[in-house]
Amino acid sequence: xxxxxxPIRFVADWLLGVLTGWGLTESASDAILMVLGAxxxxxxxxxxxxxxxxxxxxxxxxxxxxLGPNRLGPFGLxxxxxxxxxxxxxxxITPAGANKFLYNLAPVLSIGSVLLLxxxxxxxxxxxxxxxxxxxxxxxxxxALGTLAIIFAGWASNNKYALLGAFRLVATxxxxxxxxxxxxxxxxxxxDSLSIWQITASQNIWYVILxxxxxxxxxxxxxxxxxxxxxxxxxxxxEIVAGYNIEYSGMxxxxxxxxxxxxxFTFGGFVAILFFGGWRGPGAEQYPLLGAFYFMLKAxxxxxxxxxxxxxxxxxxxxxxxxxxxxxxxxxxxxxxxxTAVLDKVLAGVAPWLYALIMFLxxxxxxxxxxxxxxxxxxxxxxxxxxQQVARY
Amino acid sequence: xxxxxxxxGLFLVLGMVMPAMALMISWxxxxxxxxxxxxxxxxxxxxxxxxxWVQFKAExxxxxxxxxxxxxxxxxxxxxALALDKLPLFAVVExxxxxxxxLAGLVYLWRKGELEWA
Numbered sequence: 001x002x003x004x005x006x007p008i009r010f011v012a013d014w015l016l017g018v019l020t021g022w023g024l025t026e027s028a029s030d031a032i033l034m035v036l037g038a039x040x041x042x043x044x045x046x047x048x049x050x051x052x053x054x055x056x057x058x059x060x061x062x063x064x065x066x067l068g069p070n071r072l073g074p075f076g077l078x079x080x081x082x083x084x085x086x087x088x089x090x091x092x093i094t095p096a097g098a099n100k101f102l103y104n105l106a107p108v109l110s111i112g113s114v115l116l117l118x119x120x121x122x123x124x125x126x127x128x129x130x131x132x133x134x135x136x137x138x139x140x141x142x143x144a145l146g147t148l149a150i151i152f153a154g155w156a157s158n159n160k161y162a163l164l165g166a167f168r169l170v171a172t173x174x175x176x177x178x179x180x181x182x183x184x185x186x187x188x189x190x191x192d193s194l195s196i197w198q199i200t201a202s203q204n205i206w207y208v209i210l211x212x213x214x215x216x217x218x219x220x221x222x223x224x225x226x227x228x229x230x231x232x233x234x235x236x237x238x239e240i241v242a243g244y245n246i247e248y249s250g251m252x253x254x255x256x257x258x259x260x261x262x263x264x265f266t267f268g269g270f271v272a273i274l275f276f277g278g279w280r281g282p283g284a285e286q287y288p289l290l291g292a293f294y295f296m297l298k299a300x301x302x303x304x305x306x307x308x309x310x311x312x313x314x315x316x317x318x319x320x321x322x323x324x325x326x327x328x329x330x331x332x333x334x335x336x337x338x339x340t341a342v343l344d345k346v347l348a349g350v351a352p353w354l355y356a357l358i359m360f361l362x363x364x365x366x367x368x369x370x371x372x373x374x375x376x377x378x379x380x381x382x383x384x385x386x387x388q389q390v391a392r393y
Numbered sequence: 394x395x396x397x398x399x400x401x402g403l404f405l406v407l408g409m410v411m412p413a414m415a416l417m418i419s420w421x422x423x424x425x426x427x428x429x430x431x432x433x434x435x436x437x438x439x440x441x442x443x444x445x446w447v448q449f450k451a452e453x454x455x456x457x458x459x460x461x462x463x464x465x466x467x468x469x470x471x472x473x474a475l476a477l478d479k480l481p482l483f484a485v486v487e488x489x490x491x492x493x494x495x496l497a498g499l500v501y502l503w504r505k506g507e508l509e510w511a
Contacts, residue, residue: 034396034399034400034403035403035407038400038403038404038407039407039411042404042407042408042411043411046411046412087419088415088418088419088422088423089419089422089423090419090423091423091424091425091426092419092420092423092425093427093431093432094432095432095433095434095435096429096432096433096434097434097444104416107412107416108409108412108413108416109409111408111412112405112408112409112412115404115407115408115411115412116401116404116405116408118404119400119401119404129400129404130397130400130401132397136471137471138401155445155446157434157445158434158444158445158446159434159435159436159445160436160445161436162445163445163449167449170453171453171456174453174456174457174460175456175460177460177464178460178463178464178467181464181467182463182467182470185467185470185471185474188471188474188475189474189477192475192477192478193475194471194475241435241437246435247434247435250419250423251415251416251418251419251423252416254415255412255415255416258412318510319509319510322453322456322508322510323508323509323510326456326459326499326502326503326508327503327508330463330499331496331499334492334495334496337470337492338489338492338493341474341477341485341488341489342485342486342489344477344478345477345478345480345482345485346482348478
């Protein structure tokens, strides 16, 4: 066993040797290694987060036909470090009427809930924090913790705008959690497992081919869960100033911002893991670091798509948003789930390529029927509008 | 199994302590010059009337009920989805019927006009 075939085991064995050499017992060394591993993973996520600030600023600049940060270091790469220093030395203002405990807890919980997700993300075949047998349920649960943080922030600020922002977030979360959880069942059916590692490992055919509609619904629901545009009603500047984080300044705001970016990247990562094969790629089994590279690349593409949507689509009204979820996304996701379940059962034992083909065609069929229904409804609404216009004159 | 949850607990604690350290550093180096104007609630420059901790009409309690029903439904569906390969076809169809009943509930809500934001 060398470093390249299993870097984590290699480093762990070496550290274990060092620690036992110092006279520590086996279990104490194991505990220390566990803590060190968690610290390393969290540090990686946080440092990567700083890099994400640069990516976000550079990409939004390109979308808006600007250059973005380009003065500090190569390609402006050191700009986010300057941002962090500036945020740290800024005065922290706590509003007089706020509930101090929850007000201070909220930003920490907001980023903590995202870091919790990193515990189960498989970066590569043998590089992961934890292979949980209830991974998917855990992801849903940890995601809900972030919502709780934002409700804390909105309520504890004692500000009407902040409270309205938090209320809107509850409406979003309560709505879009349903299609998201339903769609999460599809990889579970295809892989026969809730373990995220197992779902990645069983994707000989990417699940996006078996269930393109599922991937699309998951992406939309994820964007809504993130509270990013076009679903960013929690921080609609033109209506409620800055929403839940209106009273936050300095590093506390910085934590919210960092948490939001890392959350978006993490969900880009989940799209990659659940539907695009995660770390799978040529040579990933022999060289885990290559697998980690594939995963990061796919996650970055997912994150880029989320950014693309954010900077292209205008914000939609809250009643439209809820109608879109309850009248379109939820029924569609349930139909996709039913079709996938029945086909998976009926097609047990056929050749993989035939299985994939029928799954793909069934999704195309659902999409076509949906579009036809929408077209018919749209035509009827248009005709009604015309008759009303005619009746008025 | 227990070590798994211990690891998650460790992750939760570390994931909150490490960002909190940034706040501590900020607390050490940042200036602290509070005054009543600065600490007043920011509502676009207009002086605040009353506090925000009032009873408020939530528009979406029907949505919340529907959400609860569907969320509980998916919790029931997770074991069904996992055991799909071992179940006979009849049990799979039963699961489908279960989903259809809930869809009927959604259609009922829709027809009643409870899915409108009002």
